[in-house]
Amino acid sequence: MEKVYLDNAATTPVAPEVKEAIEPYLAEKFGNASSVHSFGREVREKVEAVREEVAELIGADDPEEVIFTSGGTEADNLSIKGIAMENRDKGQHIITSSIEHHAVLHPCEYLEEYHDFDVTYLPVDEDGLVDPADVAEAITDETILVTIMLANNEVGTIQPIAEIGEILKDKDIYFHTDAVQAVGSIPVDVNELQVDLLSLSAHKFNGPKGIGACYIRKGTEIIPFMHGGAQERGLRASTENVPGIVGLGKAAELAAENLEEKQKKITELRDRLINGIKENIDEVILNGHPTKRLPNNVNVSIRYIEGESLLLNLDLEGIAASSGSACTSGSLDPSHVLLAMDIPHEIAHGSLRLTLGKYTTEEEIDYALERLSKVVDKLRAMSPIYNK
Amino acid sequence: MEKVYLDNAATTPVAPEVKEAIEPYLAEKFGNASSVHSFGREVREKVEAVREEVAELIGADDPEEVIFTSGGTEADNLSIKGIAMENRDKGQHIITSSIEHHAVLHPCEYLEEYHDFDVTYLPVDEDGLVDPADVAEAITDETILVTIMLANNEVGTIQPIAEIGEILKDKDIYFHTDAVQAVGSIPVDVNELQVDLLSLSAHKFNGPKGIGACYIRKGTEIIPFMHGGAQERGLRASTENVPGIVGLGKAAELAAENLEEKQKKITELRDRLINGIKENIDEVILNGHPTKRLPNNVNVSIRYIEGESLLLNLDLEGIAASSGSACTSGSLDPSHVLLAMDIPHEIAHGSLRLTLGKYTTEEEIDYALERLSKVVDKLRAMSPIYNK
Amino acid sequence: MYSDKVMDHFQNPRNVGEIEDADGVGEVGNPTCGDIMKMYITVEDDVITDIKFKTFGCGAAIATSSITTEMVKGKTLDEAEELTNSEVAEALDGLPPEKMHCSNLAADALQNAINNYKGIEDDDVCTHCEDISH
Amino acid sequence: MYSDKVMDHFQNPRNVGEIEDADGVGEVGNPTCGDIMKMYITVEDDVITDIKFKTFGCGAAIATSSITTEMVKGKTLDEAEELTNSEVAEALDGLPPEKMHCSNLAADALQNAINNYKGIEDDDVCTHCEDISH
Numbered sequence A, B: 001m002e003k004v005y006l007d008n009a010a011t012t013p014v015a016p017e018v019k020e021a022i023e024p025y026l027a028e029k030f031g032n033a034s035s036v037h038s039f040g041r042e043v044r045e046k047v048e049a050v051r052e053e054v055a056e057l058i059g060a061d062d063p064e065e066v067i068f069t070s071g072g073t074e075a076d077n078l079s080i081k082g083i084a085m086e087n088r089d090k091g092q093h094i095i096t097s098s099i100e101h102h103a104v105l106h107p108c109e110y111l112e113e114y115h116d117f118d119v120t121y122l123p124v125d126e127d128g129l130v131d132p133a134d135v136a137e138a139i140t141d142e143t144i145l146v147t148i149m150l151a152n153n154e155v156g157t158i159q160p161i162a163e164i165g166e167i168l169k170d171k172d173i174y175f176h177t178d179a180v181q182a183v184g185s186i187p188v189d190v191n192e193l194q195v196d197l198l199s200l201s202a203h204k205f206n207g208p209k210g211i212g213a214c215y216i217r218k219g220t221e222i223i224p225f226m227h228g229g230a231q232e233r234g235l236r237a238s239t240e241n242v243p244g245i246v247g248l249g250k251a252a253e254l255a256a257e258n259l260e261e262k263q264k265k266i267t268e269l270r271d272r273l274i275n276g277i278k279e280n281i282d283e284v285i286l287n288g289h290p291t292k293r294l295p296n297n298v299n300v301s302i303r304y305i306e307g308e309s310l311l312l313n314l315d316l317e318g319i320a321a322s323s324g325s326a327c328t329s330g331s332l333d334p335s336h337v338l339l340a341m342d343i344p345h346e347i348a349h350g351s352l353r354l355t356l357g358k359y360t361t362e363e364e365i366d367y368a369l370e371r372l373s374k375v376v377d378k379l380r381a382m383s384p385i386y387n388k
Numbered sequence C, D: 001m002y003s004d005k006v007m008d009h010f011q012n013p014r015n016v017g018e019i020e021d022a023d024g025v026g027e028v029g030n031p032t033c034g035d036i037m038k039m040y041i042t043v044e045d046d047v048i049t050d051i052k053f054k055t056f057g058c059g060a061a062i063a064t065s066s067i068t069t070e071m072v073k074g075k076t077l078d079e080a081e082e083l084t085n086s087e088v089a090e091a092l093d094g095l096p097p098e099k100m101h102c103s104n105l106a107a108d109a110l111q112n113a114i115n116n117y118k119g120i121e122d123d124d125v126c127t128h129c130e131d132i133s134h
């Protein structure tokens, strides 16, 4: 066993089919999709075909509701800042949760600091769930936007978005969901969820990095975030990232194939991993909801050991994992998600996220289980607070 | 002769070396650059090496002054909005020119409309040149930012940025230049130009689409545009577009090789094209400055014929060209650049931009010249306002 | 972006040119884009027996002019006047939405030529032209 | 991100463990990150003859502890007290800037153990610990 990649929530390997689809658009088909000549027209056609592919993956009625962005972060920024700036005359209150990705939290904080918005950060329960009743209660006359993620990137908890959508449907409040971790992993349908805006990112489901999309329901009043040329019906300027878009399209197509079957298979592998950890290691806690969780997410706190040294040791064994989100791995703060779930500081500190992917095998799971036990034993033996 | 691509200002073909450099980072080396494990570290190293490559291309003292973005548009948005929002307590006045790309103009208009900024749009002369004295005159106590492009995308005129930098250097005013058309085409040095911020985009110099960079001089007070994770030292959130970054790096490396020699060669080809057009076709006007112009830009107004039908006819002959910028090709408005240069409406309407690239050959130029004459004859014969 | 039919008429426009001793001549400028169109008709017994056009205009303008001349040649003036923009667009297998205004150019020039033949002063056309600089 | 030297000490940390009948024991919590370190020393004639550590900490904490024990073993208490964080970092061929604080953990625990040996009550350490929940 050379290397086992169990960090698919951070990013996923590009599928060979995706790589193959991208290649002709890197070199031969290099035209600018906005050009009227043949070089432009051949790529324009492809871009519009991908728009349909993505619309289909998320159940959008009209491909025009799909706007390509540079990733999940930009889709979040576009949704939140675009709605806020366009609708601020109606009100300046936004509701979100305390376990959102920074790509949602930081735009909200920006609006608070630079534009005098009020933001309510809803609490979550110990499993990381937002209570829809809390959303209902937080609404004021000033509320213009609710943004709650579909699935959490750290602990994998899946939120009751459809229920919240039901609460909001007759209200004059836009509803956005960050579905970056969910799309490609579980079925996602913008109409079932009753959302007006949704963010997704290709590299989370075996597409390339640097490309994503924002679903914007027809009739939504929003201004662009990226200002410039008239691309994407004026909603997102900049020369279209054609190779990226083509890769997103192929990834969307692949993700849609037998989604439920793949979901079942990966859930089984996930449970094999969770059960194996519980059997092999004492004093571990599963973070996140036991059942309302992404099929590929395992997040455990292993008491008495620290996250970084755990990760480094696993890495030396060839196992790629994460402690909290990759984006915060350079930071020393314990994960805001775990803290919001009321997990004590020193337990949060020993959290380990193992996220499975399309290519994860049973052998890999078993190898990871064996090495993880070994590493935990080594670190616990060094731990001044472990007494066994 | 199959196809002749003369629209390199819209986008350029990806160099084979760039494609080759990207490929391993699409599939095998797919890690998230922020991950601490081996998959992340191997790409992190590469990303930092590219940062040095780009810094070198533009003469930046420190690679940390280079921030990767999703393209030229984002670098412009980051520079303009990031400076404006961070420094608005010092003043709310911005100076720009009337011939900027929409990626500069629209962020400025956004600041006017949504944040009560005052923006001065400086005029240009008939060659498309901004007068540095006009910049000096427009400065008020409220001025916090001057943004003037290094080279215009439509007519290729190169602005006196270093002279403007000289005027601004002892003032407490930030200076940004949109160098998207210049970088890779002519030598660019942020210290010679005395700019604090500079935008560039890989796909304009044989790199991939969807990746660019923003130079931000040390000590510049700026807030992020893309809010989210802590990537790019907190200045630009979102999972790094590693394949894009690698492609940018290779393109930067290639661009730097024998830049002056290549510049000379392409200038010769450009002049062959300009002179050929003047010889073959009567009543043509060269738009833009005769000598202070990009080595690859030809922009002519061919009287009595209309731009789109000219382009379509050229396209049928296998020649890819443009009329105004590609981004506005869907629009019916005559180019704001040509109008700002006081070119009459119906002459602007017949403008044709032919932009050469790294791979343009003499044969292609001669072929284009021959076909252009033919097409012009055909269209003029149909024109109700041509009387010869 | 353009249908094959549009491209056919664009590449091989029918009835391009002038009629020296035309019975009616119409000229219009398109208020949306500034393009210009001139149309010449020969009328015999209220029937358009010959028609030619010249245009300083986009691909859609050329194609719509071309097909318009084909559609009305041999038709009575009444029939010709009934031709609508959308019929023209349909005959071309559609036009991109932002190009629908171009089909006005041909129709307006034709109407103008018919009015000229009938001796009607055409005010409408001048309001169209007001913001055109040619 | 870490130097080879750091990774060597991280993978094969020297002097891990406890000394049953230690002459001095120090325990500190790192105020920046919440990590914990315990250090045990045996002292003979003012010389540290044996030293062991345990840590609940990051890679840098483990490596700095390991090299610290190596560097002070056989040294007098005075010499040991003079060892600075930056000397430790240097001996490891450097630490990433955001990890410099980790080297405090080892140095503080050592100081604490020496103080404990000397019978000095250590107030400093408690101020370090105040925002740590363990």
Ligand SMILES: Cc1ncc(COP(=O)(O)O)c(C=O)c1O
Binding pocket: A009, A070, A071, A072, A073, A074, A076, A101, A103, A149, A151, A152, A153, A178, A180, A181, A201, A202, A203, A210, A212, A327, B237, B238, B239, B240
């Ligand atoms: C829930 C969530 N939202 C947003 C993002 C940001 O996506 P990207 O890195 O593509 O900008 C991520 C991943 O990084 C994520 O997990």
Ligand SMILES: Cc1ncc(COP(=O)(O)O)c(C=O)c1O
Binding pocket: A237, A238, A239, A240, B009, B070, B071, B072, B073, B074, B076, B101, B103, B149, B151, B152, B153, B178, B179, B180, B181, B201, B202, B203, B210, B212, B327
């Ligand atoms: C001068 C100028 N600025 C900005 C841009 C925008 O760059 P991008 O399309 O990479 O966002 C372009 C090209 O489209 C340009 O020519």
Ligand code: FES
Binding pocket: B332, C030, C033, C034, C035, C057, C058, C059, C060, C061, C099, C101, C102, C105
């Ligand atoms: S754009 Fe002028 S007639 Fe079509």
Ligand code: FES
Binding pocket: A332, D030, D033, D034, D035, D057, D058, D059, D060, D061, D099, D101, D102, D105
């Ligand atoms: S991060 Fe806690 S000691 Fe290094």
